[in-house]
């Protein structure tokens with residue numbers, strides 16, 4: 001058995017690299033900048049150099065490394081072909097797995113970053129001990145990953161787990177980043193709740209502590225909701241309502257054991273899981289109701305752990 005493997009999470013500003021023992025112990029992690037100029041022409045050579053120089057530094061042969069699992073912010077086909085990524089200056093459009101494998105002389109598997117985070121949370125984080133997990137990440141957008149019997153559902157177009165674009169509302173006038181209307185992301189992302197709260201404050205004469213903030217943040221809204229501000233409470237309610245509804249619909253399809261909620265918004269804590277659970281129960285098909293809701297545990301390392309899991313398992 002080869003004793004080591006790498007998990008590499010390629011983000012828009014930095015690339016997180018983890019060097020792991022195959023039993024799951026993280027030996028070392030570090031970051032390198034994401035150089036997106038020239039459509040990311042240097043990205044794979046940067047990753048290869050980082051990986052190979054770490055092995056040289058430690059005196060470890062490439063033949064002792066199982067390979068590299070790598071997460072990217074875009075759609076991935078067949079564990080290798082990456083569609084051009086908006087966050088990486090349109091890098092992609094080729095078989096990333098084969099190219100990186102040729103540079104490093106080891107096996108490479110590529111997956112979507114939100115799917116990677118789902119896998120990481122299942123194996124090492126909030127979903128530990130479970131094999132049927134739905135992971136949802138609430139940040140600038142809403143992403144996710146669906147795991148059934150321990151396996152990711154990545155889909156034929158690499159769009160499996162794109163929970164953010166489930167339709168949860170009719171009559172929406174604003175357009176989502178995907179070009180359609182009424183997507184979960186428009187209500188349950190940090191960007192969404194801030195946008196909707198600002199709109200409400202503009203249109204209503206309600207007194208609210210939220211009016212004191214010059215640039216309103218998602219954290220402001222949750223903090224004010226915890227302090228009992230009625231406008232903030234209602235906005236959190238609306239957001240978790242949409243999320244609870246979406247998760248109830250997902251449960252009808254995959255009937256999971258546990259929902260793991262991560263991303264920046266989840267830092268607000270139990271207020272998120274408790275409210276989502278309340279609305280989930282309102283909509284859930286009765287047979288799917290016995291399910292847990294937990295917060296993610298790995299933070300920004302979830303993707304890196306998931307990439308390791310992809311190559312090591």
Ligand SMILES: [Zn+2]
Nearest residue numbers: 165176178183
């Ligand atoms: Zn959308």
